[in-house]
Amino acid sequence: MSKHGAYLWGVLENFKDLEVTLTETPQPKPKDDELIFGHNFTDHMLSIEWSEQRGWDKPCIHPVRELLIHPAAKVLHIAIELFEGMKGYRCVDGKIRLFRAMENMKRMRRTAERASLPDFDGGELLRLIKKLITIDRDWVPRSEKCSLYIRPPTLHRGDIPLTLQISRPCFFMSSAAKLFVLLSPVGPYFHTGFKPVTLLADPRFVRAWPGSCGSFKMGANYAPTIQVQDHAMREMDCQQVLWLFGDDHKLTEVGTMNLFMYWINEQGGQRRAGYTTTAWIDSTWNYTQISSGTFSAVGEGNVWAGTACVVCPIEKILYQGQILEIPTMTKAKLTNRFFNHLTDIQYGRIPHSWMEGVDDDTEVVA
Amino acid sequence: MSKHGAYLWGVLENFKDLEVTLTETPQPKPKDDELIFGHNFTDHMLSIEWSEQRGWDKPCIHPVRELLIHPAAKVLHIAIELFEGMKGYRCVDGKIRLFRAMENMKRMRRTAERASLPDFDGGELLRLIKKLITIDRDWVPRSEKCSLYIRPPTLHRGDIPLTLQISRPCFFMSSAAKLFVLLSPVGPYFHTGFKPVTLLADPRFVRAWPGSCGSFKMGANYAPTIQVQDHAMREMDCQQVLWLFGDDHKLTEVGTMNLFMYWINEQGGQRRAGYTTTAWIDSTWNYTQISSGTFSAVGEGNVWAGTACVVCPIEKILYQGQILEIPTMTKAKLTNRFFNHLTDIQYGRIPHSWMEGVDDDTEVVA
Numbered sequence: 001m002s003k004h005g006a007y008l009w010g011v012l013e014n015f016k017d018l019e020v021t022l023t024e025t026p027q028p029k030p031k032d033d034e035l036i037f038g039h040n041f042t043d044h045m046l047s048i049e050w051s052e053q054r055g056w057d058k059p060c061i062h063p064v065r066e067l068l069i070h071p072a073a074k075v076l077h078i079a080i081e082l083f084e085g086m087k088g089y090r091c092v093d094g095k096i097r098l099f100r101a102m103e104n105m106k107r108m109r110r111t112a113e114r115a116s117l118p119d120f121d122g123g124e125l126l127r128l129i130k131k132l133i134t135i136d137r138d139w140v141p142r143s144e145k146c147s148l149y150i151r152p153p154t155l156h157r158g159d160i161p162l163t164l165q166i167s168r169p170c171f172f173m174s175s176a177a178k179l180f181v182l183l184s185p186v187g188p189y190f191h192t193g194f195k196p197v198t199l200l201a202d203p204r205f206v207r208a209w210p211g212s213c214g215s216f217k218m219g220a221n222y223a224p225t226i227q228v229q230d231h232a233m234r235e236m237d238c239q240q241v242l243w244l245f246g247d248d249h250k251l252t253e254v255g256t257m258n259l260f261m262y263w264i265n266e267q268g269g270q271r272r273a274g275y276t277t278t279a280w281i282d283s284t285w286n287y288t289q290i291s292s293g294t295f296s297a298v299g300e301g302n303v304w305a306g307t308a309c310v311v312c313p314i315e316k317i318l319y320q321g322q323i324l325e326i327p328t329m330t331k332a333k334l335t336n337r338f339f340n341h342l343t344d345i346q347y348g349r350i351p352h353s354w355m356e357g358v359d360d361d362t363e364v365v366a
Numbered sequence: 367m368s369k370h371g372a373y374l375w376g377v378l379e380n381f382k383d384l385e386v387t388l389t390e391t392p393q394p395k396p397k398d399d400e401l402i403f404g405h406n407f408t409d410h411m412l413s414i415e416w417s418e419q420r421g422w423d424k425p426c427i428h429p430v431r432e433l434l435i436h437p438a439a440k441v442l443h444i445a446i447e448l449f450e451g452m453k454g455y456r457c458v459d460g461k462i463r464l465f466r467a468m469e470n471m472k473r474m475r476r477t478a479e480r481a482s483l484p485d486f487d488g489g490e491l492l493r494l495i496k497k498l499i500t501i502d503r504d505w506v507p508r509s510e511k512c513s514l515y516i517r518p519p520t521l522h523r524g525d526i527p528l529t530l531q532i533s534r535p536c537f538f539m540s541s542a543a544k545l546f547v548l549l550s551p552v553g554p555y556f557h558t559g560f561k562p563v564t565l566l567a568d569p570r571f572v573r574a575w576p577g578s579c580g581s582f583k584m585g586a587n588y589a590p591t592i593q594v595q596d597h598a599m600r601e602m603d604c605q606q607v608l609w610l611f612g613d614d615h616k617l618t619e620v621g622t623m624n625l626f627m628y629w630i631n632e633q634g635g636q637r638r639a640g641y642t643t644t645a646w647i648d649s650t651w652n653y654t655q656i657s658s659g660t661f662s663a664v665g666e667g668n669v670w671a672g673t674a675c676v677v678c679p680i681e682k683i684l685y686q687g688q689i690l691e692i693p694t695m696t697k698a699k700l701t702n703r704f705f706n707h708l709t710d711i712q713y714g715r716i717p718h719s720w721m722e723g724v725d726d727d728t729e730v731v732a
Contacts, residue, residue, distance in 0.1 A: 038438075045437060067442075068432040071411060071548055072404075076433075076521055078588035079445035116592040155442055182437055206577030211570055213590040220586035222444030224579040226482040 017058035018131065025063075032143035035187030042136035046128055046152075046181040050118045059128050061135060064182065075155040081219040082111040083153035088133055088358065090140045091348025096133060096148075097355040099346055101126055108152065111216040117154045118177050125152070129181055130358045136183055137358075144347050145188040152181040153219075194339075196315035196329055199254060200231075200238035207243040207253065222256065229255065238318055254314070260338075311339045383424035384497065391429075398509035401553030408502035412494055412518075412547040416484045425494050427501060430548070441521040447585040448477040449519035454499055454724065456506045457714025462499060462514075463721040465712055467492055474518065477582040483520045484543050491518070495547055496724045502549055503724075510713050511554040518547040519585075560705075562681035562695055565620060566597075566604035573609040573619065588622065595621065604684055620680070626704075677705045 023043045030040050045064045049057040074080040086104045091097050105122030112119055129150060133140070140148045154177055205228045207221070208214025214221060225241070232238040240255045253259055313328040313335045328335060344350040389409045396406050411430045415423040440446040452470045457463050471488030478485055495516060499506070506514045520543055571594045573587070574580020580587060591607070598604040606621045619625055679701045683690040694701060710716040 041438065064437065066434040066436050069435050070432050071430065071546055072407065072517075075442060076447060077449050077517070077519055077585055078592075079447060079585035080589050080592065081442060081445060083443050114593055115589060116596060151438075151443070153443055180437055204577055206575060209572050209575040209578070211572030212575070218589055219443055219445035220589040223446050223481060223584060223586040226444075226446065227480055230482060 018128065019058060019060045020135070021060070021062040022135070023063040029139055030185065032141045032146045032185075032187065035141065035146055035185055037186045038149065038184055040185055042139040042183040042185065044132060044136050045183070046132045048128075048179045050177040050179065052175040056118070056120065061128075061132055067178070067180075073155075079218075079220045079223070080115060080117065081153060081155040082108065082115045082117060082217055083151060083219065084108045084217060086129075086150040086152070087346070088140060088148040088150060089346045089348070089355075090142055090148075091355070092144075093348055095348070096137060096140050096358040097348060098126075098130075098150075098358060100354045101129075101356050104152075107217055108154075111218055112154060114213055114216040115154075115218050120179070125179075126356075132181060132183065133358045139183065139185050141185050141187075143187075144343070147186055147346070149184040149186045150181065151184065152179065154179040194311075194313050194329070194335060196313040197239040198237070198316040198318060198323075199240050199242040199314055200236045201242040201244055201249070201251075201317050201319040203244045203249050205241065205243070206245060207241075208245070225256070236318060242317060257312075311335055311342065384494065385424060385426045386501070387426070387428040388501070389429040395505055396551065398507045398512045398551075398553065401507065401512055401551055403552045404515065404550055406551055408505040408549040408551065410498060410502050411549070412498045414494075414545045416543040416545065418541040422484070422486065427494075427498055433544070433546075439521075445584075445586045445589070446481060446483065447519060447521040448474065448481045448483060448583055449517060449585065450474045450583060452495075452516040452518070453712070454506060454514040454516060455712045455714070455721075456508055456514075457721070458510075459714055461714070462503060462506050462724040463714060464492075464496075464516075464724060466720045467495075467722050470518075473583060474520075477584055478520060480579055480582040481520075481584050486545070491545075492722075498547060498549065499724045505549065505551050507551050507553075509553075510709070513552055513712070515550040515552045516547065517550065518545065520545040560677075560679050560695070560701060562679040563605035564603070564682040564684060564689075565606050565608040565680055566602045567608040567610055567615070567617075567683050567685040569610045569615050571607065571609070572611060573607075575611070591622070602684060608683060623678075677701055677708065 026043050041064050043063060044061050046059060046061050048059045051057070069076065084104045084107065086098060086101055088096055088098045102122060105126055108125075109119060109122055111117075129152065133148065133150075207225060228241055232241050242254050242259070243252045244250060245252050251259060251261075315326055315328055317324040317326065341350075345352040345354060348355065392409050407430050409429060410427050412425060412427050414425045417423070435442065450470045450473065452467055453465045454462055455465065468488060471492055474491075475485060475488055477483075495518065499514065499516075573591060594607055598607050608620050608625070609618045610616060611618050617625060617627075679694040681692055681694055683692065707716075711718040711720060714721065
């Protein structure tokens with residue numbers, strides 16, 4: 001598969017060219033306990049334009065504003081777009097750190113290639129994101145229930161032909177693109193402790209397929225799931241969709257999140273955790289990765305999901321007209337253990353190499 | 367599955383409220399023989415805003431201009447967008463007519479439901495499109511090799527949360543949307559007669575699957591195909607992708623177009639045509655619809671594809687390292703027969719119920 005290698009950023013040159021325009025009308029900052037996920041944005045955003053002729057233009061930090069997009073831009077017609085979801089935390093020592101940020105940069109670059117969007121230097125983009133956070137650092141919540149959600153998308157733009165054309169190969173890649181980064185202070189998903197969820201597991205709905213782009217963070221993976229999620233909530237009284245795959249109804253993901261399972265296996269009592277996509281479970285947890293589970297295992301133990309919302313326990317699964325009860329809250333203490341361990345790392349109560357400082361003088365905490 | 371029934375347009379009220387702002391700087395019109403598919407736009411576009419609170423706002427025809435879109439709009443992150451591709455023709459009697467326009471309206475409404483975008487009255491939107499074409503009628507090419515391509519997308523917009531959230535069902539539908547229509551005068555795909563193409567048929571790449579949204583015209587179906595098309599052209603020397611599905615490598619589509627086959631079947635000489643998605647082949651052609659073909663049939667006869675580019679003959683298929691030669695150009699005269707019959711209808715040389723007049727006084731030609 002082809003790459004856009006010619007358009008790689010220089011590692012430091014780009015950062016050096018950064019232009020910063022600060023807002024003249026700073027917005028009032030919401031209180032930590034009033035934050036709703038994804039509703040608030042900080043004062044500034046990062047924008048970088050790319051064109052086939054000139055490569056990446058100089059990056060700009062400027063007040064958050066609406067984008068001007070030509071109505072024929074491919075992002076509005078054929079969904080040439082990708083995004084990432086990252087998180088930053090104000091740690092107990094007062095410093096702001098990012099959680100596994102380079103992993104997001106790596107996936108973003110992998111996705112850019114799959115989406116025929118321009119490649120970039122991940123370390124360079126991360127430096128620019130850190131600079132943006134430093135400028136808006138007073139927006140990073142102080143509560144240990146809150147964090148800063150970081151959303152960098154790339155998308156196609158420009159006055160590009162509406163359709164693909166047989167004789168013009170250059171049209172198959174985006175000839176103009178924009179990368180931008182928004183910051184959003186966010187509260188906890190669950191204000192009143194863990195609220196266990198019920199999942200709809202219906203094999204009629206399939207989220208990803210071999211040979212498509214399920215392992216990339218392209219916008220195209222999300223749009224088809226909205227109606228199914230809506231159906232689960234409005235008509236089936238479930239909070240999320242457990243996506244199945246194949247004739248044997250393999251478990252894949254919950255909503256847009258990873259799924260973790262804990263159960264007693266057939267070989268006599270050994271406990272295992274399984275996960276299905278790249279996950280943050282450490283080898284220190286001593287669990288074995290499995291590629292997928294099926295319903296033969298689900299009923300025997302506990303199941304839960306965790307992501308940007310940290311951890312969410314699952315107590316019921318609606319599958320082929322039956323409610324499967326999962327004793328996540330009564331039998332297992334793993335939800336709490338999981339949550340506490342992860343947030344200890346994120347808020348800096350336990351120093352960890354996954355956390356990377358935002359300030360220039362804050363190096364990785366080992 | 368849920369519907370947005372509450373937001374249906376009134377059949378005529380909306381049209382009555384139309385606001386028209388004509389351009390003060392009309393653009394020079396390109397010559398018919400200089401038109402490239404999807405490069406040129408007429409002077410005006412149609413825009414209609416929708417919000418959950420107010421439903422559809424009054425439609426506006428105004429000069430083509432860039433759209434202002436909030437950087438958090440779902441269309442830029444999770445690809446909540448759809449489109450249609452329609453065609454209008456200046457017929458031999460001088461009148462402008464649309465080709466099977468209500469079929470596009472029907473599919474657009476079906477797609478809107480699948481994409482969780484607001485529903486609308488198809489007849490009403492068609493009236494508005496006709497009004498737009500009437501205003502820009504001098505842009506409709508006069509050559510019988512050219513036509514007017516009509517592109518109406520709907521997309522999510524607005525300052526909407528970045529992510530889906532468990533506790534807020536209203537976020538799963540778009541709370542603000544925009545529908546707009548662009549007109550693009552287009553030339554023929556092939557300036558110098560039919561140019562037969564070679565297809566890449568590689569079962570590693572899958573465009574659609576059961577339980578997803580392959581039968582809807584969502585932007586999300588297109589983005590994942592770009593890299594594969596690029597691979598076919600740059601690395602495999604093929605012009606288009608023949609998408610396969612399943613362990614038996616069923617033939618589904620070519621690029622984003624329908625595929626038609628003609629061959630001698632096993633039961634002794636009877637000729638058949640097959641098509642795989644909703645196609646315009648009429649029962650008057652006396653062909654039998656088949657749901658899909660496989661490679662056991664391909665080598666025995668002729669294969670070609672037809673769509674917005676009218677008809678495109680296929681002469682070779684690269685499949686598992688072998689080139690399959692299809693004698694489309696030498697044995698069968700069907701490509702020409704197909705092309706002539708279809709363009710006779712489109713340019714009004716044969717009156718047909720599929721064609722619908724753009725002018726208010728031009729009724730359907732039966």
